[in-house]
Amino acid sequence: MACRVLLAALLLTAGTAQAAMYRWVDSNGRVQYGDTLPPTYQQSGAAEMNKQGQIIKRTQSEAERKAEAARKAEEARVQQEQQKQAQSDRALTSTYTTEAEIDLARDRALEHHKLAINGAKIRSVAVDANLAELNERIAMIEKAGRKVGSGLQGQLDQATRESLELKRTILANEEAMQKVREKYAADKARFRELTGK
Structure with missing residues (x-):
């Protein structure tokens, strides 16, 4: 019987020795201690201590958790950017061996846009000449006091639309060429940095 009482007392003291102690700051700014952490302070942060009063674990406040999540998200973004840059660098150095090859690739990429611009400019000459002729005919009809026919007006509208579309094509390709050059x-500047050439 005495053995059982002794065993129970040992188990009870062992359980007490394992019990955690918590420290938190209440809403009035006072430091509080207890063997259980009130639920309201589980979100505002607290410290778990051992019997000697040393902090063994700290729970983060809601603001700290949000700041930690934001920091981790930023670290992940930076790491992703670095991985993307490393992948781009590998592609650059495996695609080209000299700056001259980069210039050649640039010129090939520009060629498509140059052809589109030249084609649009050639067509614009014909369309603009047609527009001038149509406007002249309409002016003569109106001067004579007659009504402009729907067919002639339709031709003018179509030629005007085509002229605007050709101008848009030229502008879009000129902008694309600028982006290609940039x-x-x-790429050339980065290639120099990576190869030291």
Whole structure:
């Protein structure tokens, strides 16, 4: 019987020795201690201590958890950017061996846009000549006091639309050429950095 009482007392003290102690700051700014952490302070952060009063575990407040999540998200974004840059660098150095090859690739990429611009400019000459002729005919009809026919007006509208579309094509291809030049200039500068050439 005495053995059982002794065993129970040992188990009870062992359980007490394992019990955690918590420290938290209440809403009035006072430091509080207890063997259980009130639920309201589980989100605002607290410290778990051993019997000697040393902090063995700390729970983060909601603000700390959000800041930690934001920091981890930023680290992940930076790491992803670095991986993307490393992949881009590998592609660059495996595709080209000299800056001259980069210039050649740039010129090939520009060629498509140059052809589109030249084609649009050639067509624009014919369309603009047709527009001038149509406008002249309409002016003569109106001067004579007659009504402009729907067929002639339709031709003018169509030629006007085509002229505007050709101008848009030229502008879009000129902008695309600028982007191509900028991309290959950046590739060339990065190639120099990576190869030391």
